[in-house]
Amino acid sequence: MLDQNNELIAIRNLYKVFGRKPEQAMTKVKAGVGKDELLAEHDHTLGLKDINLTINKGEIFVIMGLSGSGKSTLIRHFNRLIDPTEGQILVDGVDVMSLGKKDLEQFRRHKMSMVFQRFGLMPHRSVIENVSYGLAVQGVKKKERLEKAAQWLETVGLKGYEEQYPSQLSGGQQQRVGLARALCTDAEILLMDEAFSALDPLIRSEMQDQLIELQDKLHKTIVFITHDLDEALRLGDRIAILKDGELVQVGKPEEILLQPATDYVEAFVKDVNRARALTVETVMQPPVSRITATTIGEALEQMKKLPEDYGYYVNDDGYQGVVLRETLEKAFAEDADAEVDASVWEPLDAISADAVLETVIPETLETEYHLPVVDEDGELQGELSRSALVEVLGDTTTSEAA
Template sequence: MTESFVSIRNLYKIFGPSPKSMISHAKSGLGKEEMLRKYGHVLGLRDINVEIQKGKITVIMGLSGSGKSTLIRHFNRLIDPTDGQVVVNKVDITKLGPSELRQLRRTQMSMVFQKFALFPHETVLNNIGTPCSVRGDDPKAVKLTALKWLGRVGLAGTENMYPHQLSGGMQQRVGLARALASNSEIMLMDEAYSALDPIIRSSMQDLLLELQKDLHKTVVFITHDLDEALKIADHLVILKDGEVVQQGDPQAIMLNPSNEYVKRFVSEINRLRVIRVRSVMDVAAAAASNDVIDGNVTLERAIGAAMGDANKVFDVQLDGKHAGSLRMENVLKVISTVDDIDAQHVS
């Protein structure tokens, strides 16, 4: 099992003049609206428990006001919790002093912002090299590092330009390159692509996944877009009103939404394009066909390969080895309505 690199444990965040005095009310189940009405405090997060796996992409998603941006700001202590722990590489960072916290932010974590947050008076090269310069690296090494990551994000040749000379998508690539240049183990991305148009946004998602194949960063990605979450997440956390309503493998959440709130989310998704063959195959079955299909392809691809044959059976392989069998009749069950999933569970 992949080790947890960051652990959020029993985390509460309450905003107001005396948040500590509200903890007992929050733990006893006092609702968000009632706390505000009775005591003039806002319950931002309640009893959050999330394990962030090393080298994986964890996506935290929810609608506006769900607490997702508040939560990500606890990872680098831009916000301090009212109660609970944030453990990074076995260290509870809520107990760090100012100098230790600065060191954590400089060496272990980087952040990609929604509004790019580039220095308008600095060149692209200097923007990318900022984390290294702040750390005190040799100027020649800073330049080489910045040029390296500029090339990796597809912007070689723009090093002497300024942010205002770049498109929004190009500026966000600079922001991503800057985060990568820090060589931090953890990359925090708060609605990083939400300001981009759909086509550029999709290309940035592809770029992140492409880089992740080589770099294996521990990424925490915030979004309100389920399509985006399903595309990039290894682990998905769904928030509502400051609480986790469901978390786990995105495929499992799609197939087994835990409540009506999550069902409403997934009902708008074209499951054929996001659910993978491996999620609906019969794991126990021996190879029953000479027709082989990769377990990581989508059900849409599987339907195309079956060429309309509802009785088709595929031998499913992962990494070149037999992993199970896929019966097209089970695929038909998956594409039924979300409300029918519980009754027609596909194992």
């Protein structure tokens, strides 16, 4: 979890009960009455039960669960489209429940934008008018808002569609308009409620790619609702899983996959293709086998302390290749004071920490060495072993890949 000083949204002890007398029903809920019993015997619906979570600035926080789990109910509390029966909603330290009508309007216009499942576009307005609508509500002058809207349309790949109408666009294009409209207001927080679930699988995947690409540039705080675990694992920096209005686990994607907190979560994740969901970073070990010496003699002394008969050679220019103990011993016999150079190390392609495991399985199986993991500057970050892959993926996955 990110540092608490980075906290943007805090939900504390949040309850939502739907019915004619929710306050009375709350006594039953706190006495331990479950969702089914509350409905059958007391004619009230338990939407959310004692939700506590924090969302950090600049992260994609995914809230997921099956139909009826309470995920859409929860996200609508953030901008008070729904008021809680009990509990606090703090955004940037401000208690949203304390806002009066005017302050709440300003909060919704400037702090949060929402992207809906069914696009939510106005059919009688052109694409650029739809995108600029939030700015119009904010009182921004027409010339400025149209210029800004045009920029966002270009960003989401819809330059040239400004004067089209929603009915003339495909579903994927309409959702891009919805995303551009949400971004156009420059709100700090994006609420995305099943935003891609109405799209065909290929278009949905493209929209996920675009959201990841935009987030790399914009660093917005995004609260993303989905019922699709693969989507959650692909998009989320952290994931919250709801069941019957209760929060059952919050964690990074790899924690959800590898350390399920309950039988429910374990059943939820058991059929996930881990090779497609996990990255090298989640499996790699620290780079123990590092050789940094400048002379053959010093390099051999370092090699003798390593667990393997090889090491990764690293100099001021970063990772260079793999050095074998046998090669160093031969070079030592000729000249122990000679400098370590390209004649000593062998090429071994490095991999990236953010590479998906599926893409590196063939390389892992084809080499007898652990694969070096480097960052974009060529600095050694870790090493990936075949045994670590087998442990996290299972023998079946790696043997099939082979």
